Amino acid sequence: MKKWINQHLHPLKTVLTRMKRNFISTLMMCCVMGVTLSLPGVLYIIIDNLGKLAGNVQSEPQISLFLKLDISKESLANIEKQLKSNPDVSNYHFESKDDAWQELKKNAGASDVAGLLDKNPLPDAYFVNPKSIDPNTINRLQSQMQNWEGVELAQADANWVKRLDTVLKLGKKAILILVVLLAFALIAVIGNTIRLQILTQREEIEVSKLIGATNNFVRRPFLYAGAMYGLGGGIAAWIILVGIIRLFNFSVVEIADLYASNFRLEFPSLTVSIVIILSAISLGWLASFITVNRALSQFEKNTT
Amino acid sequence: MIKFDQVSKRYPKSQEALKNVSFDIEQGEFVFVTGHSGAGKSTLLKLIAAIEKPTTGTVLIGNQNISKLRKAAIPYLRRKFGVIFQDHKLLYDRNCYENVALTLYINGVTGNEAAKRVRAALDKVGLLNKEKAMPITLSGGEQQRLAIARAVVGRPAILIADEPTGNLDENYASEIMAFLYAFQQVGVTVIVATHEIPDVVKTPVKVLSLQHGELTLNSMTKGMTE
Ligand SMILES: Nc1ncnc2c1ncn2[C@@H]1O[C@H](COP(=O)(O)OP(=O)(O)OP(=O)(O)O)[C@@H](O)[C@H]1O
Ligand SMILES: [Mg+2]
Numbered sequence: 001m002k003k004w005i006n007q008h009l010h011p012l013k014t015v016l017t018r019m020k021r022n023f024i025s026t027l028m029m030c031c032v033m034g035v036t037l038s039l040p041g042v043l044y045i046i047i048d049n050l051g052k053l054a055g056n057v058q059s060e061p062q063i064s065l066f067l068k069l070d071i072s073k074e075s076l077a078n079i080e081k082q083l084k085s086n087p088d089v090s091n092y093h094f095e096s097k098d099d100a101w102q103e104l105k106k107n108a109g110a111s112d113v114a115g116l117l118d119k120n121p122l123p124d125a126y127f128v129n130p131k132s133i134d135p136n137t138i139n140r141l142q143s144q145m146q147n148w149e150g151v152e153l154a155q156a157d158a159n160w161v162k163r164l165d166t167v168l169k170l171g172k173k174a175i176l177i178l179v180v181l182l183a184f185a186l187i188a189v190i191g192n193t194i195r196l197q198i199l200t201q202r203e204e205i206e207v208s209k210l211i212g213a214t215n216n217f218v219r220r221p222f223l224y225a226g227a228m229y230g231l232g233g234g235i236a237a238w239i240i241l242v243g244i245i246r247l248f249n250f251s252v253v254e255i256a257d258l259y260a261s262n263f264r265l266e267f268p269s270l271t272v273s274i275v276i277i278l279s280a281i282s283l284g285w286l287a288s289f290i291t292v293n294r295a296l297s298q299f300e301k302n303t304t
Numbered sequence: 305m306i307k308f309d310q311v312s313k314r315y316p317k318s319q320e321a322l323k324n325v326s327f328d329i330e331q332g333e334f335v336f337v338t339g340h341s342g343a344g345k346s347t348l349l350k351l352i353a354a355i356e357k358p359t360t361g362t363v364l365i366g367n368q369n370i371s372k373l374r375k376a377a378i379p380y381l382r383r384k385f386g387v388i389f390q391d392h393k394l395l396y397d398r399n400c401y402e403n404v405a406l407t408l409y410i411n412g413v414t415g416n417e418a419a420k421r422v423r424a425a426l427d428k429v430g431l432l433n434k435e436k437a438m439p440i441t442l443s444g445g446e447q448q449r450l451a452i453a454r455a456v457v458g459r460p461a462i463l464i465a466d467e468p469t470g471n472l473d474e475n476y477a478s479e480i481m482a483f484l485y486a487f488q489q490v491g492v493t494v495i496v497a498t499h500e501i502p503d504v505v506k507t508p509v510k511v512l513s514l515q516h517g518e519l520t521l522n523s524m525t526k527g528m529t530e
Contacts, residue, residue, distance in 0.1 A: 003412050003413075006412070006414040006415055007412050007414070009414075010409060010414045010415075203393075203395060203396075204395050204397075204398075204406075206393075207393045207395060207406070208406065208410060209379070210355055210382070210387070210389075210393065211382060211383075211387060211406070211407055211410060211454075211458075212379045212380065212381075212382035212383035212385075212410050212411070213379060213410045214376070214379040214380075215376075215379075217379075217409075217410055
């Protein structure tokens with residue numbers, strides 16, 4: 001066990017001293033990774049916050065419940081009861097047909113129309129605000145209410161929510177594609193750096209193999225180098241991300257205050273931070289794994 | 305423990321370096337491999353150390369057929385050998401200590417244990433005071449001895465030396481030969497390639513003579529005392 005730990009600690013130490021010696025190029029490498037990785041990070045935070053902002057907006061989606069003209073007292077009471085007990089309903093209010101009629105009459109222009117009619121054609125109505133802005137919940141709620149006794153029409157005003165939701169989902173998909181593309185680019189960049197290191201240590205690798213080094217032994221320091229680049233790059237990405245958010249919040253505070261809103265971009269959560277750094281490490285590790293394996297099979301072709 | 309049976313070796317785009325070579329080496333033997341330049345001495349040693357594979361015939365190392373060995377098993381076989389290469393193969397960007405320590409790191413020995421053994425090996429070849437020196441600053445003889453230190457630090461069962469006295473003066477040469485004898489005395493099998501067998505041989509040795517890749521002599525000589 002101790003031997004096993006040492007076998008990993010030793011190359012790690014070697015790699016760290018090597019990186020310290022080439023501090024500038026190591027730093028550059030981490031910066032390249034950091035900038036590249038922070039790009040999708042920033043986009044993610046923007047989209048994430050847009051989603052939250054949409055949740056905050058006052059004009060929440062509404063379901064209008066138009067009741068049958070000849071609705072019975074019991075049905076009305078029943079609807080009232082169901083609305084009160086439904087867990088998805090945030091609040092609702094009732095507008096009687098008379099109130100609606102008065103309102104219509106009050107409105108300029110409409111009074112003529114009202115004058116033409118001698119009877120109030122408007123139905124009683126409920127206006128329901130659901131708790132969730134999730135389009136699926138709203139759709140479900142709407143069709144549920146449509147089936148209630150005494151309801152003529154349940155109309156959901158959820159189109160814009162749906163649209164925003166679609167855009168946000170699209171944005172998240174775009175980020176995913178961007179991440180994949182950038183990951184390929186980073187693998188190429190890290191792979192190239194590792195390849196150059198392998199070339200400068202070619203002799204060492206060859207001699208090591210001649211005196212009994214396994215491929216794992218040869219691979220280990222390069223894998224650690226890749227992972228270290230990843231760690232540095234991940235931390236750099238995180239710093240850039242936090243920096244951008246701070247900068248943004250600094251200027252957004254004034255505008256938000258004007259609108260009496262306390263909207264701020266949120267800092268990446270612990271989970272998001274860990275995910276950023278871990279994926280950067282795995283990316284570096286993977287890049288050097290691919291590169292070293294290619295170099296090793298090349299070596300093997302040249303010898304024996 | 306080492307058995308060659310009808311072994312031939314042909315490098316790509318080259319003539320046969322070894323032709324139908326058969327011999328045995330017992331554990332603890334001292335073996336000289338001699339022959340003119342290009343006779344195939346280095347090739348023979350590389351086949352023993354599992355660095356090259358035979359084109360035809362079988363090479364058995366402790367009952368393992370190296371042609372049939374899994375790729376992943378070869379490193380572990382190579383660790384049984386301490387090899388002093390004809391061209392040293394020292395790492396010129398590492399100091400003496402690191403050069404010797406490489407063998408131990410490969411064997412999974414690190415830390416204090418490694419430091420102790422590296423210093424002991426350097427001490428044995430008289431290079432302890434040059435621990436931090438880069439190999440390029442060493443004389444030819446010192447580089448040779450550094451290569452020996454790297455070969456023996458892993459306590460190999462078989463020591464292979466390819467012209468270890470190549471371009472050294474007589475004093476150095478006999479010093480290094482004495483060193484190799486000392487290893488044989490403690491049970492290590494020692495195989496040395498050389499142009500000429502030294503006049504003074506302290507123990508019975510086996511001589512394998514090669515000419516243009518063919519084994520022309522396989523004999524035991526009696527040990528002589530001075
Ligand atoms: N890697 C190689 N590729 C092609 N041919 C080789 C290779 N190594 C050796 N040879 C050829 O094999 C033959 C034997 O070479 P080897 O190195 O075994 O000779 P040697 O007896 O060690 O010579 P020397 O005393 O000069 O070291 C030579 O003709 C050489 O040209
Ligand atoms: Mg040779």
